[in-house]
Amino acid sequence: MQNKITQLFGIKYPIIQAGMVWASGWELASAASNAGILGVIGAGSMYPEILREHIQKCKKATNNPFGVNIPMLYPEIDKLMEIIISEGVKIVFTSAGNPKTWTSHLKAHGITVVHVVSSVKFALKAKEAGVDAIVAEGFEAGGHNGRDETTTFTLIPMVKEKITIPIIAAGGIATGQGMLAAMILGADGVQVGSRFVASEEASSHINFKNLVVGSKEGDTQLTLKELAPVRLLKNKFYNDVQALYAKGTTKEELIELLGRARAKKGMFEGDLEEGELEIGQVSGLIHNILPVSKIVENMITEFEKAKKILILNAEF
Template identity: 65%
Template sequence: MFFNRVTRLFNIEYPIVQAGMVWTSGWRLASAVSNAGGLGIIGAGSMNSQLLEEHIRKCKAATNKPFGVNLPLLYSGVEKQIDIIIRNKVQIVVTSAGNPATFTPLLKQHGIKVVHVVSSSRFAKKAEAAGCDAVIAEGFEAGGHNGREETTTLVLLPLVCTSVEIPVIAAGGIATGRQMLACMVLGAEGVQMGSRFVASEEASSHPDFKNAVINSNEGDTIVTLKELTPVRLIKNDFYMQLAQAQKNCATAIELQQLLGKGRAKKGIFEGDLEKGELEIGQVSAILKDIKPVKEIIAGTWLEFNEALQKPLK
């Protein structure tokens, strides 16, 4: 077992956190990660309160290890989801896309450990001031909704680590043990991986989406919709429509109409590779297989230790 502030905070074996991704991070993925020694996270962003409660209960039945819930604060119905989290005695909550000061005191009042995702050292300081137990510093390489600062992980990480006293978990562009070691050298005490767990057997995303991820190459992802909320996705027919609309100087309202509702579900969960929004990180370019979670975590940890012991050339 590896001991540092992150493993002690979450009571986990390895300082590896699974990102709470929409339409991907259900109870099967979260429980598998927790059972393998990491911290599994249920992604509440694509769930109503009733479905979230179902996933929490199933996750509890599938693992006796700690797990958490990712709670994007930009969606409606957050208060109901928080009520479900408190009532079901979830131990850990990862908040994102909003002000951590809004709900952190309430969650902490109920003994819940709170981690906030940040894209700048300024937001990291706000999260620490709000009482968060740790922050996840997520660089611009990450998939899904992204920070507007466009700061990459290797630049963001040392800035955040020197700005706060609480533990920092690195995210964005991390899928291997060697990348994990690089982040730890820069001051992180753990890593959050998203895309690597998308390409897992237990992820709830559609098999066609998983295959699109492992078949993607360098330059196949891009950040778009900066007029609304920036999001990194695989270039497809839907993206080309967006790009043409932006070229024609479409307004934010027109882009929102083009985006519509359920676009991420269409791509990630239903497997529509042309009309759906295929959210994934840049690191997808190095992913070439779909593995069981247990193998992913074991392989990442083995590579981390091999790289740690290997002398520099």
């Protein structure tokens, strides 16, 4: 299954495992890379030396390409970039910031750079910054999200009209059928997050994994737009946020309620009441916890089956 994305990253299948905070450590990333897709370490929840440790362990666990995702709002981003360069990481995904800040510096060190965007406007800015590819992430996605609430299957063709560099679709994709649909609309590959949260190798807490598996349509909601839009599973913390909105809240009150380490408490430590539980709308389609290799195998099988059905239907 060779195309622009497989050639760009040197992988077998055009699937990227999203670099998610508190879920995407070296075990998940190396398992993804060993399964023929691009594994990505999520650096957003790591201290610099912890990131170094994860990179070194990932290099020992796989001979295949892997990357690192860095949210550009990270307070010690200079240190993270130094570690990435010194450890010889070849692929970096940047998000939540201006791609011009680091793209040229990374590319000067021979690093392939991909930037995550949520709109055509930011896709064009990323292209102008010189990135090698973009992840176009729709409103359905888990974690931090765009403010415009543009859905994935609306965003992909709009971005495709404007840019020629490779496009990776993200948001609401957890099956081979979803992968095929995204590629028909113009994506060269897909980024998958939520499905890999419910994998055996993800570092997310088993309580969180089980809650994701048990979730259904309507159990997530995009909120906290005044801070950084984030899609959450509904729990006590979510209800506390909504109670503030109901009375007419301020940004300062939201910051005070959020506090520190709220996401760690929920996704990594397993506090399902007081924790921040970030996951995508597609969680309603996730019904089991599986090894990464099986998740990838299922997606490719579903993709090929859906493609055959599409071809047969087109003959009538």
